[in-house]
Amino acid sequence: MEPLNNLRDERGLAGTRVIQSDLHVLLASDQRYVRGLLVTLASAAKFAPTDRHTTLHVINAGLTAYGVQEVRRLARRFPPQISLDLRSLNVPREIEGARKMSGSTACYARLLMGSFLPDVERVIYLDVDIVVNRPLDELWNVDLGGRLLGAVRDPHFQTLADDCLTHSQPELGDDLVHYFNSGVLIVDLDFWRRSSFEQVVLNYLSEHGAKCKLWDQTALNRLLRGHVAWLHSSMNFLVLPAQNHDFRVDQAVLFDGRAIYHMVGATKPWHAFLYHEAHTLWHRNWILLVRRFPTYALSPAFWARPVLWQFVRGSKLHEWACRVALRAKIYRFIPAVSEARLRSHLALFEPSQPPS
Numbered sequence: 001m002e003p004l005n006n007l008r009d010e011r012g013l014a015g016t017r018v019i020q021s022d023l024h025v026l027l028a029s030d031q032r033y034v035r036g037l038l039v040t041l042a043s044a045a046k047f048a049p050t051d052r053h054t055t056l057h058v059i060n061a062g063l064t065a066y067g068v069q070e071v072r073r074l075a076r077r078f079p080p081q082i083s084l085d086l087r088s089l090n091v092p093r094e095i096e097g098a099r100k101m102s103g104s105t106a107c108y109a110r111l112l113m114g115s116f117l118p119d120v121e122r123v124i125y126l127d128v129d130i131v132v133n134r135p136l137d138e139l140w141n142v143d144l145g146g147r148l149l150g151a152v153r154d155p156h157f158q159t160l161a162d163d164c165l166t167h168s169q170p171e172l173g174d175d176l177v178h179y180f181n182s183g184v185l186i187v188d189l190d191f192w193r194r195s196s197f198e199q200v201v202l203n204y205l206s207e208h209g210a211k212c213k214l215w216d217q218t219a220l221n222r223l224l225r226g227h228v229a230w231l232h233s234s235m236n237f238l239v240l241p242a243q244n245h246d247f248r249v250d251q252a253v254l255f256d257g258r259a260i261y262h263m264v265g266a267t268k269p270w271h272a273f274l275y276h277e278a279h280t281l282w283h284r285n286w287i288l289l290v291r292r293f294p295t296y297a298l299s300p301a302f303w304a305r306p307v308l309w310q311f312v313r314g315s316k317l318h319e320w321a322c323r324v325a326l327r328a329k330i331y332r333f334i335p336a337v338s339e340a341r342l343r344s345h346l347a348l349f350e351p352s353q354p355p356s
């Protein structure tokens, strides 16, 4: 992957300049993500600047009346410099045929940010599976250097070709174009409107929407083709549901816990009966900021896994069990166990590699 490394060296991270204006943050959610929305809103409000006004704009892409009530109840506790702007939006016909994310087109709502916020010049976009844990103005102050938006390189999809499998264009160098995660964006909304980007992306989706593997993120990456300002990974730190390394160690070592955490993958921390790497982090916000009951405490997985991890993982017994299971091909009979999974466990016993 020689050329990719060259590209990586060429493009440094975006710098910052102080932008002393009121902050605008945009989110979009339907009812299925309402718990995520509440935590994202509450944590964003906590880390908003205290000397300026911040408006949290929420696109209601299918919240129930009760969901709306819950969001409004949360917003009543925000300090006076933070306000909520919650409105619905009609889905344009261009995205009706686009690939759905678990039956919904709500993930495309962010693409309408330019017309949803006609008087806003710059906006922070946040997914609703996020915990903000660093001051938001650090993201607000990113110097985009004339680019449409700033985003973080996706550690799981290195290049455009890794995502757009169905309509990759190697002749255009898709295997060299860096790929970003669209869960946290800082957008020059003025530029977005001036260049009619909304229509460009909607046209693209009406034609190719059914083939976009990662929905709106595929479309944004393809249309911008790497012409983005690259942000530091702590601005959108991707947390997978179950990683093989210790998330708590990562948090502490990488950036002293100061990050915007993004819970990617289908399993979310609010799915009470499944273990999630960021369970504790997310629920701390759920209990303290949203002031809700810690439902995870009812889940056996939540208790069993840390105990196993503490006492079994890394032990001789663990290594021996993995080797026996691999040799006897036991994994063929146990649904949750695979050969790849066993091998990933065995990798724990090999000398550790420096992070690349």
Ligand SMILES: [Mn+2]
Pocket (backbone or CB within 6 Å): 127, 128, 129, 183, 262, 263, 264
């Ligand atoms: Mn997300």
